[in-house]
Amino acid sequence: xxxxxxxxxxxxxxxxxxxxxxxxxxxxxxxxxxxxxxxxxxxxxxxxxxxxxxxxxxxxxxxxxxxxxxxxxxxxxxxxxxxxxxxxxxxxxxxxxxxxxxxxxxxxxxxxxxxxxxxxxxxxxxxxxxxxxxxxxxxxxxxxxxxxxxxxxxxxxxxxxxxxxxxxxxxxxxxxxxxxxxxxxxxxxxxxxxxxxxxxxxxxxxxxxxxxxxxxxxxxxxxxxxxxxxxxxxxxxxxxxxxxxxxxxxxxxxxxxxxxxxxxxxxxxxxxxxxxxxxxxxxxxxxxxxxxxxxxxxxxxxxxxxxxxxxxxxxxxxxxxxxxxxxxxxxxxxxxxxxxxxxxxxxxxxxxxxxxxxxxxxxxxxxxxxxxxxxxxxxxxxxxxxxxxxxxxxxxxxxxxxxxxxxxxxxxxxxxxxxxx
Ligand SMILES: Cc1cc2nc3c(=O)[nH]c(=O)nc-3n(C[C@H](O)[C@H](O)[C@H](O)COP(=O)(O)OP(=O)(O)OC[C@H]3O[C@@H](n4cnc5c(N)ncnc54)[C@H](O)[C@@H]3O)c2cc1C
Numbered sequence: 471x472x473x474x475x476x477x478x479x480x481x482x483x484x485x486x487x488x489x490x491x492x493x494x495x496x497x498x499x500x501x502x503x504x505x506x507x508x509x510x511x512x513x514x515x516x517x518x519x520x521x522x523x524x525x526x527x528x529x530x531x532x533x534x535x536x537x538x539x540x541x542x543x544x545x546x547x548x549x550x551x552x553x554x555x556x557x558x559x560x561x562x563x564x565x566x567x568x569x570x571x572x573x574x575x576x577x578x579x580x581x582x583x584x585x586x587x588x589x590x591x592x593x594x595x596x597x598x599x600x601x602x603x604x605x606x607x608x609x610x611x612x613x614x615x616x617x618x619x620x621x622x623x624x625x626x627x628x629x630x631x632x633x634x635x636x637x638x639x640x641x642x643x644x645x646x647x648x649x650x651x652x653x654x655x656x657x658x659x660x661x662x663x664x665x666x667x668x669x670x671x672x673x674x675x676x677x678x679x680x681x682x683x684x685x686x687x688x689x690x691x692x693x694x695x696x697x698x699x700x701x702x703x704x705x706x707x708x709x710x711x712x713x714x715x716x717x718x719x720x721x722x723x724x725x726x727x728x729x730x731x732x733x734x735x736x737x738x739x740x741x742x743x744x745x746x747x748x749x750x751x752x753x754x755x756x757x758x759x760x761x762x763x764x765x766x767x768x769x770x771x772x773x774x775x776x777x778x779x780x781x782x783x784x785x786x787x788x789x790x791x792x793x794x795x796x797x798x799x800x801x802x803x804x805x806x807x808x809x810x811x812x813x814x815x816x817x818x819x820x821x822x823x824x825x826x827x828x829x830x831x832x833x834x835x836x837x838x839x840x841x842x843x844x845x846x847x848x849x850x851x852x853x854x855x856x857x858x859x860x861x862x863x864x865x866x867x868x869x870x871x872x873x874x875x876x877x878x879x880x881x882x883x884x885x886x887x888x889x890x891x
Contacts, residue, residue: 480583498664499543499671504678507704508536510858511696513683513719514711515539516548517659517844518836520666521851522709522858523675524582529852530859533674536705538698540682544663547713550813551844552736552770552891554749554760556593556654558613558620560605560886563869564822565616567849570866572653574848584665586657587763591747593654594631595890596798597622598643598754605885606649613651620651631748634799642797643754654749656760659844666851686723686833693723693832707858709834714779714814716837723833727824728875729816732773733780734841735787737810739802741765751890755794758890767805769795772889773815773841783810815840820880821887825850825870826863834858835872841891 478484478496488495510526512519515537526532539545555575557568579586597603606622613620625637628648637645667677678700685697686708695704712719717729741764751758756771769791774784788810796803817840818824824838836854839846853867863871869881 498668499677502676502678504681504698504700504703505536505676506702509534509705510536510707510709511703511705512537512709512711513696514546514713515543515667515677515679516546516711516713517663517666517847518713518839518850519709519711520663520670521847522711522836522854524666524670524673525851525855526858527670527673527675529855532859535675536703537670537675537677538681538683538696539679540699542679543667543677544660547813547815547839548663548844548847549660550736550811551659552758552760552768553656553659553844554593554654554758554891555588555657555845556651556890557618558593558595558609558649558651558654558886560609560612560883561822561881562612562616563881564883564886565613565618567866568845569616569618570852571846571849574852575657575845578662578665578848582665582669584661584668586661586665588655588657589763590653590655591749592631593651593749594628594751595649595651596628596645596750596752596754597647597649598645598752600646602753603647606647609649609886618651619653620649622647623650632746632750634745634801635750636798636800643752656749656762662847666847683719683722686719688723688830688833691829691831693830707832707834709836709854709858711836713816713837713839713843716816716835720828720835720837723828723830725828725830725833727835727837727872728819729838730777731779732776732815732817733778733812734770734773734815735783735810735812736768736770737783737788737791737807738769739767739805740808742767742805750798752794752798753889755797756889757791757794757798759795759798766808767802770891773817779814781812781814783812819875821883822881823850823870824872825853825867826857826872828872840887842887
């Protein structure tokens, strides 16, 4: 089966034909026996692991690849995030990197033959004080220099974009201005995960769910393979794409990461008629909100302040969230929350990812995605695939190497990544 395109092409005509003939769709990806050797083993079947596998196969013809996940595909942050896509970061390295991802997302539905529902509805980061306004201006200038559409706008323009926002000067945290980023928006995260999985599978990549990596074999400074709950696998390249669990998996290879793991929570309301087109973020109030195509309001905040591997929602989060959201939009006070959830975030000291080589040859990192890694899935996958295929670190990720922490070359993104994921 390897290397052969399988599965059905999705199209309106195909939908009609299957509807009329009552034929089932083939599974989007297949089940395989675990082989004892692969050219590349990717640990973690989130957007990063799946995108890396897809670009390895599609751009470089490397298909003897296994993606292993201890649970189910998209069960980590990639199926729990609030799906905000943007590139209005603070550092030139960050802006260039995330902008490439936005561009890949723009053509992803056509490339994967899967509707990922990318909605570039615009993204507003509110400034409630002079310090924030200064950072917004700084970001806008860095963005413009990289060709990214961002500008600082005043309360009147904000009100025009989001009529339900309270922009009056009498509020506890008056809105002084905002960074407006028209190409930003939201996407359907499950569709992205499923689209990459289906396309990678069709090209011959094997996806193994319920397969936990319990050990990494590294001898003489070189990776040899992995131990899993389904037996040992030998492979010359092992890629760590495990986000919230990344420091635990790196430790299996004897690599220490400057990462602490924090829960991040989100919540969603009952659906209402569409009234909020733009994504709205307030760093000062530690809250952001967007409205889905179904009409639900999706809320998020910054990470829980303590390191933990717990994925349970807390009442403290809901109470704080409700208070802060109502300070921004008092008119939604009667809306009911439907559910809340949490995921794990691997936070680095500079709020930028860690990508590339490690002191263990063949053991690669694509981690440190904190609260903002979903949007980076395509560009990270593309760059990691290039690194694996060529043995050379692509320029677009060279600033995010592990060595920067020892050498004092941090890529400080806190001003653009702390709350606005
Ligand atoms: C509530 C919330 C909101 C967020 N909002 C946004 C947002 O709006 N925009 C944005 O860009 N980002 C957002 N993020 C961050 C984003 O979700 C993550 O950065 C991103 O999904 C990480 O993707 P990944 O593929 O690296 O890891 P994950 O999707 O977390 O996948 C890692 C996988 O590794 C597997 N795994 C772990 N250990 C092992 C092992 N030993 N063996 C085998 N498999 C293992 C796990 O089961 C998991 O499936 C948010 C996160 C959360 C929790």
